[in-house]
Amino acid sequence: MKIIAILGSPREQSASSAIVKTILKGAEENGHVCSVYEVNKMNLKGCQACGNCKKNEIDCVLNDDLKMYWNDLHEADVLIVSSPNYHANVCGPMISFLNRHYCLRKKDRTLRLKAGKKLIGVFSQGNSDVNGYESAYKWFLSRFEAYGMELQDIIVHTEAIPVTDDAEIIKRAYELGQKL
Numbered sequence: 120m121k122i123i124a125i126l127g128s129p130r131e132q133s134a135s136s137a138i139v140k141t142i143l144k145g146a147e148e149n150g151h152v153c154s155v156y157e158v159n160k161m162n163l164k165g166c167q168a169c170g171n172c173k174k175n176e177i178d179c180v181l182n183d184d185l186k187m188y189w190n191d192l193h194e195a196d197v198l199i200v201s202s203p204n205y206h207a208n209v210c211g212p213m214i215s216f217l218n219r220h221y222c223l224r225k226k227d228r229t230l231r232l233k234a235g236k237k238l239i240g241v242f243s244q245g246n247s248d249v250n251g252y253e254s255a256y257k258w259f260l261s262r263f264e265a266y267g268m269e270l271q272d273i274i275v276h277t278e279a280i281p282v283t284d285d286a287e288i289i290k291r292a293y294e295l296g297q298k299l
């Protein structure tokens with residue numbers, strides 16, 4: 120299977136990125152092929168509302184670091200999106216990333232993306248209440264579900280604790296990757 124992972128955190132020691140990388144480790148051990156996009160290191164614009172995608176029924180034409188992503192996405196079986204929680208929601212670059220998917224729906228509302236890709240969300244927050252931002256995470260993931268993806272799992276890391284290799288959440292992430 121082909122797996123795409125989007126790392127939303129700008130931090131080198133990011134908890135959300137560590138969890139995603141562990142999912143990928145488990146998946147790669149089973150022979151799955153993974154590609155990683157680190158949004159903070161990319162030149163990634165938000166949607167420019169140019170309308171090219173709708174007029175011509177094509178992937179986003181913006182010439183930035185998301186250019187390679189569209190082919191990857193069409194071929195992928197799994198999309199993993201991750202983000203730190205900033206102000207009770209996903210971080211800004213992940214909203215820009217989401218908005219670029221506008222190209223996947225035609226003017227007649229039908230989809231340009233093959234349905235049934237698996238979707239996994241990984242979020243990290245300071246709040247100790249694991250359900251504290253449930254509605255924000257569910258909203259974010261629902262936008263990808265609206266493009267035909269099927270939600271497989273959500274991992275929420277709390278209290279901004281640095282993740283260690285023996286942490287329960289890391290074990291869970293590894294097992295999730297192994298099951299893909």
Ligand SMILES: Cc1cc2nc3c(=O)[nH]c(=O)nc-3n(C[C@H](O)[C@H](O)[C@H](O)COP(=O)(O)O)c2cc1C
Nearest residue numbers: 128133134135203204205206207243244245246279
């Ligand atoms: C700008 C900013 C806003 C934040 N807002 C919240 C918030 O509203 N709620 C919360 O629980 N944590 C908040 N945090 C804490 C982060 O979500 C937390 O440190 C998280 O573990 C970072 O994830 P990462 O390690 O993957 O970067 C905020 C952090 C920053 C830098």
